[in-house]
Amino acid sequence: MDRREVAAVLTYVGRLDPRLIRTDEGEARSQLNTWHELLEDVPMATGQGWDVRQTSRKRIVSSPYPILPADVAREWQTYYRERLARHTDPTPMADPDDPETWRAELLARRDAVAAGHAAPSEHRELTAGRHRPGLKDQLAAVGSYIPAAVRAELAPYRPARAAREAAIATGGPDVLAVPCEWCHADTGEPCRRRRISLDGSARGNAPRATAHPGRIDRALAAQAQAPAA
Structure with missing residues:
Protein backbone atom coordinates (compact mmCIF):
# COMPACT_ATOMS: atom_id res chain seq x y z
CA MET A 1 0.00 0.00 0.00
CA ASP A 2 1.15 3.54 -0.64
CA ARG A 3 0.88 6.28 1.98
CA ARG A 4 -2.54 7.42 0.76
CA GLU A 5 -3.94 3.87 1.15
CA VAL A 6 -2.36 3.49 4.57
CA ALA A 7 -3.90 6.81 5.63
CA ALA A 8 -7.30 5.52 4.47
CA VAL A 9 -6.82 2.38 6.56
CA LEU A 10 -5.88 4.46 9.62
CA THR A 11 -9.01 6.57 9.14
CA TYR A 12 -11.11 3.40 8.94
CA VAL A 13 -9.64 1.72 12.04
CA GLY A 14 -9.78 5.02 13.94
CA ARG A 15 -13.49 5.19 13.28
CA LEU A 16 -13.89 1.66 14.69
CA ASP A 17 -11.51 2.19 17.62
CA PRO A 18 -11.11 5.85 18.66
CA ARG A 19 -8.04 4.96 20.74
CA LEU A 20 -6.03 4.97 17.49
CA ILE A 21 -6.92 8.57 16.62
CA ARG A 22 -4.00 11.00 16.89
CA THR A 23 -4.95 14.70 17.16
CA ASP A 24 -1.40 16.00 17.32
CA GLU A 25 0.03 16.54 13.83
CA GLY A 26 3.46 15.19 14.76
CA GLU A 27 2.02 12.06 16.36
CA ALA A 28 -0.28 11.48 13.39
CA ARG A 29 2.66 11.76 10.97
CA SER A 30 4.74 9.36 13.07
CA GLN A 31 1.84 6.90 13.22
CA LEU A 32 1.41 7.07 9.45
CA ASN A 33 5.14 6.49 8.91
CA THR A 34 5.11 3.42 11.18
CA TRP A 35 2.07 1.87 9.55
CA HIS A 36 3.41 2.55 6.07
CA GLU A 37 6.79 1.00 6.96
CA LEU A 38 5.16 -2.26 8.04
CA LEU A 39 2.37 -2.38 5.45
CA GLU A 40 4.19 -1.13 2.37
CA ASP A 41 4.29 -4.68 0.91
CA VAL A 42 0.70 -5.49 1.92
CA PRO A 43 -2.01 -4.82 -0.70
CA MET A 44 -5.18 -2.99 0.21
CA ALA A 45 -7.36 -5.68 -1.38
CA THR A 46 -7.16 -8.49 -3.92
CA GLY A 47 -9.67 -10.37 -5.98
CA GLN A 48 -8.96 -13.56 -4.03
CA GLY A 49 -10.47 -12.83 -0.63
CA TRP A 50 -7.96 -10.46 0.98
CA ASP A 51 -9.09 -7.06 2.26
CA VAL A 52 -7.17 -5.00 4.83
CA ARG A 53 -10.37 -3.43 6.14
CA GLN A 54 -11.99 -6.81 6.84
CA THR A 55 -8.81 -8.09 8.46
CA SER A 56 -8.56 -4.98 10.66
CA ARG A 57 -12.21 -5.19 11.65
CA LYS A 58 -11.88 -8.86 12.69
CA ARG A 59 -8.81 -8.00 14.75
CA ILE A 60 -10.53 -5.12 16.52
CA VAL A 61 -13.56 -7.28 17.31
CA SER A 62 -11.52 -10.23 18.60
CA SER A 63 -8.95 -8.36 20.73
CA PRO A 64 -9.40 -5.83 23.55
CA TYR A 65 -6.05 -4.24 22.69
CA PRO A 66 -5.56 -1.55 20.05
CA ILE A 67 -4.71 -2.97 16.65
CA LEU A 68 -1.08 -2.70 15.53
CA PRO A 69 0.25 -2.62 11.96
CA ALA A 70 2.21 -5.77 12.77
CA ASP A 71 -1.11 -7.56 13.39
CA VAL A 72 -2.20 -6.80 9.83
CA ALA A 73 1.22 -7.72 8.41
CA ARG A 74 1.14 -11.11 10.16
CA GLU A 75 -2.33 -11.83 8.78
CA TRP A 76 -1.04 -11.05 5.30
CA GLN A 77 1.92 -13.41 5.76
CA THR A 78 -0.47 -16.18 6.84
CA TYR A 79 -2.66 -15.54 3.79
CA TYR A 80 0.45 -15.50 1.57
CA ARG A 81 1.85 -18.81 2.87
CA GLU A 82 -1.52 -20.57 2.80
CA ARG A 83 -2.02 -19.77 -0.87
CA LEU A 84 1.45 -20.93 -1.83
CA ALA A 85 0.90 -24.16 0.10
CA ARG A 86 -2.17 -24.92 -2.06
CA HIS A 87 -0.45 -24.05 -5.33
CA THR A 88 0.99 -26.90 -7.43
CA ASP A 89 2.86 -25.01 -10.16
CA PRO A 90 1.13 -26.06 -13.40
CA THR A 91 3.42 -26.72 -16.34
CA PRO A 92 4.30 -23.43 -18.09
CA MET A 93 3.28 -22.90 -21.69
CA ALA A 94 6.79 -21.76 -22.59
CA ASP A 95 9.16 -23.98 -24.54
CA PRO A 96 11.00 -26.23 -22.02
CA ASP A 97 14.09 -25.97 -24.21
CA ASP A 98 14.19 -22.28 -23.24
CA PRO A 99 14.87 -22.65 -19.48
CA GLU A 100 15.01 -18.93 -18.73
CA THR A 101 11.58 -18.20 -20.23
CA TRP A 102 10.15 -21.39 -18.74
CA ARG A 103 11.40 -20.47 -15.26
CA ALA A 104 10.26 -16.85 -15.59
CA GLU A 105 6.71 -17.94 -16.41
CA LEU A 106 6.72 -20.40 -13.50
CA LEU A 107 7.85 -17.75 -11.02
CA ALA A 108 5.47 -15.12 -12.40
CA ARG A 109 2.54 -17.46 -11.89
CA ARG A 110 3.69 -18.25 -8.37
CA ASP A 111 4.08 -14.55 -7.50
CA ALA A 112 0.60 -13.81 -8.87
CA VAL A 113 -0.90 -16.56 -6.70
CA ALA A 114 0.96 -15.44 -3.58
CA ALA A 115 -0.05 -11.79 -4.14
CA GLY A 116 -3.70 -12.73 -4.50
CA HIS A 117 -3.98 -11.80 -8.18
CA ALA A 118 -4.59 -15.38 -9.37
CA ALA A 119 -6.21 -18.46 -7.86
CA PRO A 120 -3.96 -21.35 -6.73
CA SER A 121 -3.66 -24.29 -9.13
CA GLU A 122 -4.56 -27.22 -6.90
CA HIS A 123 -3.88 -30.94 -7.32
CA ARG A 124 -6.92 -31.64 -9.47
CA GLU A 125 -5.24 -29.77 -12.32
CA LEU A 126 -2.60 -32.49 -12.50
CA THR A 127 -5.18 -34.74 -14.13
CA ALA A 128 -7.06 -32.06 -16.01
CA GLY A 129 -6.87 -31.44 -19.71
CA ARG A 130 -7.35 -33.55 -22.80
CA HIS A 131 -6.48 -37.24 -22.87
CA ARG A 132 -4.16 -38.60 -25.48
CA PRO A 133 -6.11 -39.84 -28.52
CA GLY A 134 -6.59 -43.60 -28.47
CA LEU A 135 -5.74 -43.90 -24.77
CA LYS A 136 -9.01 -45.62 -23.86
CA ASP A 137 -8.55 -48.17 -26.63
CA GLN A 138 -5.02 -48.90 -25.44
CA LEU A 139 -6.19 -49.41 -21.86
CA ALA A 140 -8.95 -51.74 -23.04
CA ALA A 141 -6.42 -53.76 -25.07
CA VAL A 142 -4.10 -54.10 -22.07
CA GLY A 143 -6.93 -55.34 -19.83
CA SER A 144 -5.87 -56.87 -16.52
CA TYR A 145 -2.35 -56.49 -15.23
CA ILE A 146 -2.25 -60.33 -15.13
CA PRO A 147 -2.32 -61.78 -18.66
Whole structure:
Protein backbone atom coordinates (compact mmCIF):
# COMPACT_ATOMS: atom_id res chain seq x y z
CA MET A 1 0.00 0.00 0.00
CA ASP A 2 1.15 3.54 -0.64
CA ARG A 3 0.88 6.28 1.98
CA ARG A 4 -2.54 7.42 0.76
CA GLU A 5 -3.94 3.87 1.15
CA VAL A 6 -2.36 3.49 4.57
CA ALA A 7 -3.90 6.81 5.63
CA ALA A 8 -7.30 5.52 4.47
CA VAL A 9 -6.82 2.38 6.56
CA LEU A 10 -5.88 4.46 9.62
CA THR A 11 -9.01 6.57 9.14
CA TYR A 12 -11.11 3.40 8.94
CA VAL A 13 -9.64 1.72 12.04
CA GLY A 14 -9.78 5.02 13.94
CA ARG A 15 -13.49 5.19 13.28
CA LEU A 16 -13.89 1.66 14.69
CA ASP A 17 -11.51 2.19 17.62
CA PRO A 18 -11.11 5.85 18.66
CA ARG A 19 -8.04 4.96 20.74
CA LEU A 20 -6.03 4.97 17.49
CA ILE A 21 -6.92 8.57 16.62
CA ARG A 22 -4.00 11.00 16.89
CA THR A 23 -4.95 14.70 17.16
CA ASP A 24 -1.40 16.00 17.32
CA GLU A 25 0.03 16.54 13.83
CA GLY A 26 3.46 15.19 14.76
CA GLU A 27 2.02 12.06 16.36
CA ALA A 28 -0.28 11.48 13.39
CA ARG A 29 2.66 11.76 10.97
CA SER A 30 4.74 9.36 13.07
CA GLN A 31 1.84 6.90 13.22
CA LEU A 32 1.41 7.07 9.45
CA ASN A 33 5.14 6.49 8.91
CA THR A 34 5.11 3.42 11.18
CA TRP A 35 2.07 1.87 9.55
CA HIS A 36 3.41 2.55 6.07
CA GLU A 37 6.79 1.00 6.96
CA LEU A 38 5.16 -2.26 8.04
CA LEU A 39 2.37 -2.38 5.45
CA GLU A 40 4.19 -1.13 2.37
CA ASP A 41 4.29 -4.68 0.91
CA VAL A 42 0.70 -5.49 1.92
CA PRO A 43 -2.01 -4.82 -0.70
CA MET A 44 -5.18 -2.99 0.21
CA ALA A 45 -7.36 -5.68 -1.38
CA THR A 46 -7.16 -8.49 -3.92
CA GLY A 47 -9.67 -10.37 -5.98
CA GLN A 48 -8.96 -13.56 -4.03
CA GLY A 49 -10.47 -12.83 -0.63
CA TRP A 50 -7.96 -10.46 0.98
CA ASP A 51 -9.09 -7.06 2.26
CA VAL A 52 -7.17 -5.00 4.83
CA ARG A 53 -10.37 -3.43 6.14
CA GLN A 54 -11.99 -6.81 6.84
CA THR A 55 -8.81 -8.09 8.46
CA SER A 56 -8.56 -4.98 10.66
CA ARG A 57 -12.21 -5.19 11.65
CA LYS A 58 -11.88 -8.86 12.69
CA ARG A 59 -8.81 -8.00 14.75
CA ILE A 60 -10.53 -5.12 16.52
CA VAL A 61 -13.56 -7.28 17.31
CA SER A 62 -11.52 -10.23 18.60
CA SER A 63 -8.95 -8.36 20.73
CA PRO A 64 -9.40 -5.83 23.55
CA TYR A 65 -6.05 -4.24 22.69
CA PRO A 66 -5.56 -1.55 20.05
CA ILE A 67 -4.71 -2.97 16.65
CA LEU A 68 -1.08 -2.70 15.53
CA PRO A 69 0.25 -2.62 11.96
CA ALA A 70 2.21 -5.77 12.77
CA ASP A 71 -1.11 -7.56 13.39
CA VAL A 72 -2.20 -6.80 9.83
CA ALA A 73 1.22 -7.72 8.41
CA ARG A 74 1.14 -11.11 10.16
CA GLU A 75 -2.33 -11.83 8.78
CA TRP A 76 -1.04 -11.05 5.30
CA GLN A 77 1.92 -13.41 5.76
CA THR A 78 -0.47 -16.18 6.84
CA TYR A 79 -2.66 -15.54 3.79
CA TYR A 80 0.45 -15.50 1.57
CA ARG A 81 1.85 -18.81 2.87
CA GLU A 82 -1.52 -20.57 2.80
CA ARG A 83 -2.02 -19.77 -0.87
CA LEU A 84 1.45 -20.93 -1.83
CA ALA A 85 0.90 -24.16 0.10
CA ARG A 86 -2.17 -24.92 -2.06
CA HIS A 87 -0.45 -24.05 -5.33
CA THR A 88 0.99 -26.90 -7.43
CA ASP A 89 2.86 -25.01 -10.16
CA PRO A 90 1.13 -26.06 -13.40
CA THR A 91 3.42 -26.72 -16.34
CA PRO A 92 4.30 -23.43 -18.09
CA MET A 93 3.28 -22.90 -21.69
CA ALA A 94 6.79 -21.76 -22.59
CA ASP A 95 9.16 -23.98 -24.54
CA PRO A 96 11.00 -26.23 -22.02
CA ASP A 97 14.09 -25.97 -24.21
CA ASP A 98 14.19 -22.28 -23.24
CA PRO A 99 14.87 -22.65 -19.48
CA GLU A 100 15.01 -18.93 -18.73
CA THR A 101 11.58 -18.20 -20.23
CA TRP A 102 10.15 -21.39 -18.74
CA ARG A 103 11.40 -20.47 -15.26
CA ALA A 104 10.26 -16.85 -15.59
CA GLU A 105 6.71 -17.94 -16.41
CA LEU A 106 6.72 -20.40 -13.50
CA LEU A 107 7.85 -17.75 -11.02
CA ALA A 108 5.47 -15.12 -12.40
CA ARG A 109 2.54 -17.46 -11.89
CA ARG A 110 3.69 -18.25 -8.37
CA ASP A 111 4.08 -14.55 -7.50
CA ALA A 112 0.60 -13.81 -8.87
CA VAL A 113 -0.90 -16.56 -6.70
CA ALA A 114 0.96 -15.44 -3.58
CA ALA A 115 -0.05 -11.79 -4.14
CA GLY A 116 -3.70 -12.73 -4.50
CA HIS A 117 -3.98 -11.80 -8.18
CA ALA A 118 -4.59 -15.38 -9.37
CA ALA A 119 -6.21 -18.46 -7.86
CA PRO A 120 -3.96 -21.35 -6.73
CA SER A 121 -3.66 -24.29 -9.13
CA GLU A 122 -4.56 -27.22 -6.90
CA HIS A 123 -3.88 -30.94 -7.32
CA ARG A 124 -6.92 -31.64 -9.47
CA GLU A 125 -5.24 -29.77 -12.32
CA LEU A 126 -2.60 -32.49 -12.50
CA THR A 127 -5.18 -34.74 -14.13
CA ALA A 128 -7.06 -32.06 -16.01
CA GLY A 129 -6.87 -31.44 -19.71
CA ARG A 130 -7.35 -33.55 -22.80
CA HIS A 131 -6.48 -37.24 -22.87
CA ARG A 132 -4.16 -38.60 -25.48
CA PRO A 133 -6.11 -39.84 -28.52
CA GLY A 134 -6.59 -43.60 -28.47
CA LEU A 135 -5.74 -43.90 -24.77
CA LYS A 136 -9.01 -45.62 -23.86
CA ASP A 137 -8.55 -48.17 -26.63
CA GLN A 138 -5.02 -48.90 -25.44
CA LEU A 139 -6.19 -49.41 -21.86
CA ALA A 140 -8.95 -51.74 -23.04
CA ALA A 141 -6.42 -53.76 -25.07
CA VAL A 142 -4.10 -54.10 -22.07
CA GLY A 143 -6.93 -55.34 -19.83
CA SER A 144 -5.87 -56.87 -16.52
CA TYR A 145 -2.35 -56.49 -15.23
CA ILE A 146 -2.25 -60.33 -15.13
CA PRO A 147 -2.32 -61.78 -18.66
CA ALA A 148 -5.07 -64.30 -19.38
CA ALA A 149 -2.56 -67.13 -19.97
CA VAL A 150 -0.87 -66.52 -16.63
CA ARG A 151 -4.24 -66.29 -14.88
CA ALA A 152 -5.20 -69.69 -16.29
CA GLU A 153 -1.95 -71.23 -15.04
CA LEU A 154 -2.54 -69.81 -11.57
CA ALA A 155 -6.14 -71.06 -11.35
CA PRO A 156 -5.26 -74.47 -9.76
CA TYR A 157 -3.33 -72.71 -7.01
CA ARG A 158 -6.12 -70.32 -6.10
CA PRO A 159 -9.38 -72.14 -6.75
CA ALA A 160 -11.56 -69.74 -4.77
CA ARG A 161 -10.41 -66.75 -6.78
CA ALA A 162 -10.69 -68.68 -10.04
CA ALA A 163 -14.27 -69.68 -9.23
CA ARG A 164 -15.08 -66.10 -8.32
CA GLU A 165 -13.67 -64.73 -11.58
CA ALA A 166 -15.44 -67.38 -13.63
CA ALA A 167 -18.78 -66.55 -11.99
CA ILE A 168 -18.36 -62.82 -12.58
CA ALA A 169 -17.35 -63.42 -16.21
CA THR A 170 -20.62 -65.30 -16.85
CA GLY A 171 -22.73 -62.56 -15.23
CA GLY A 172 -23.06 -64.24 -11.85
CA PRO A 173 -22.73 -62.51 -8.47
CA ASP A 174 -19.45 -61.72 -6.75
CA VAL A 175 -19.82 -64.05 -3.78
CA LEU A 176 -16.80 -62.57 -1.98
CA ALA A 177 -18.39 -59.12 -2.03
CA VAL A 178 -20.50 -60.09 0.99
CA PRO A 179 -19.45 -61.74 4.25
CA CYS A 180 -20.42 -65.32 5.06
CA GLU A 181 -22.70 -65.79 8.05
CA TRP A 182 -21.95 -69.51 8.24
CA CYS A 183 -18.15 -69.55 8.53
CA HIS A 184 -17.80 -65.83 9.43
CA ALA A 185 -15.47 -65.14 6.48
CA ASP A 186 -15.03 -61.39 5.95
CA THR A 187 -15.69 -59.62 2.67
CA GLY A 188 -13.03 -60.56 0.14
CA GLU A 189 -12.01 -63.71 2.03
CA PRO A 190 -12.93 -67.22 0.84
CA CYS A 191 -15.25 -69.41 2.84
CA ARG A 192 -13.69 -72.00 5.15
CA ARG A 193 -14.59 -75.51 6.17
CA ARG A 194 -15.82 -75.52 9.72
CA ARG A 195 -15.44 -78.90 11.39
CA ILE A 196 -16.82 -78.97 14.86
CA SER A 197 -15.89 -81.65 17.35
CA LEU A 198 -18.32 -83.15 19.83
CA ASP A 199 -17.24 -80.72 22.52
CA GLY A 200 -17.98 -77.74 20.26
CA SER A 201 -14.40 -76.78 19.39
CA ALA A 202 -13.27 -76.19 15.81
CA ARG A 203 -11.31 -79.04 14.25
CA GLY A 204 -10.67 -77.54 10.78
CA ASN A 205 -10.49 -74.16 9.11
CA ALA A 206 -9.28 -74.88 5.56
CA PRO A 207 -10.37 -72.51 2.75
CA ARG A 208 -13.09 -73.73 0.37
CA ALA A 209 -12.97 -73.44 -3.42
CA THR A 210 -16.69 -72.63 -3.44
CA ALA A 211 -18.72 -70.41 -1.20
CA HIS A 212 -21.34 -71.65 1.22
CA PRO A 213 -24.90 -71.69 -0.16
CA GLY A 214 -26.06 -68.99 2.23
CA ARG A 215 -23.31 -66.67 1.06
CA ILE A 216 -24.25 -67.29 -2.57
CA ASP A 217 -27.87 -66.41 -1.78
CA ARG A 218 -26.77 -63.15 -0.12
CA ALA A 219 -24.59 -62.29 -3.11
CA LEU A 220 -27.50 -62.95 -5.47
CA ALA A 221 -29.74 -60.71 -3.40
CA ALA A 222 -27.11 -57.95 -3.36
CA GLN A 223 -26.70 -58.23 -7.13
CA ALA A 224 -30.45 -57.95 -7.64
CA GLN A 225 -30.64 -54.82 -5.46
CA ALA A 226 -27.66 -53.12 -7.11
CA PRO A 227 -28.61 -50.29 -9.51
CA ALA A 228 -28.22 -51.07 -13.18
CA ALA A 229 -25.00 -49.70 -14.73
